[in-house]
Amino acid sequence: MTLTLEHFLTVSILLFAMGLVIALSKRNSIGILMGVELMLNAVNLVLITFARFGESTMSITGHAFVAFIITVAAAEAAVALALVISVYRTRGTIEVDRLKLLRF
Amino acid sequence: MSGFGITVAFWILAALTLASAGGVMASRNLIHAVLFLIVAFLGVSGFFILLSADFLAMAQIIIYVGAISVLILFAIVLTPRAERDNSETSMVLPALLLGTTLAAVLLFVLYDANWNVTNVEPGLSAEVLGSALLSVWVLPFELASVLLTAALVGALMIVRRQEDEEGDSAS
Structure with a gap:
């Protein structure tokens, strides 16, 4: 049996959909962040798959893009968790349903 | 890309990654969800190795498994009186509907399109990636x-x- 582009892309599509459901439905803001990280991982997998199977002489572009995405994801996670801790200090909760100061 | 070992590794990694992503979704305890998330990250780095992206697989393990998961665990520990449960809001059914629809549409596009694929190993290495990062x-x-x-x-x-x-x- 030969592994093709479709195998890897199917896995990453399913991973992305699961990350989307987690990010949209979790009550805890740290849970939402976990969903976002899963979605970023799925996108990285798509880029690496096309770098391996795509017909191009510039396949290393996909790898470089993934390196930058990992960098930005690390920065995003650090800032987001700092925000979570800051919100916890002022409001005493990190559940998104109860953070409704701007909603009336 | 063929061969018995590679095929078996692919199916094991696919089952591991998707099952632990489902574990993040299903587990009620936030700490358990983070542990499932670590396993999912490790599975994705295994896919990177299968796709011969060795440097990025190592970067994935160091940054995601080593740094981001520890950061999430620290954030959980530093919010001590917050709720530890990982339950869903009332939006879970619309979210599930949207996720299934998105997956169905993307899978349809994937199997319907005529991809220009090659099966030649591109010969990418950490050396090529490093020189590309420092030139282009x-x-x-x-x-x-x-x-x-x-x-x-x-x-x-x-x-x-x-x-x-x-x-x-x-x-």
């Missing part, structure tokens, strides 16, 4: 370092307590 993408590379510094300083400023600043100005 040298400006984004430097901008990434500026971004990391800004994120570090910004995160420190955000979590700083108000009393600390007053203490600093008094002294």
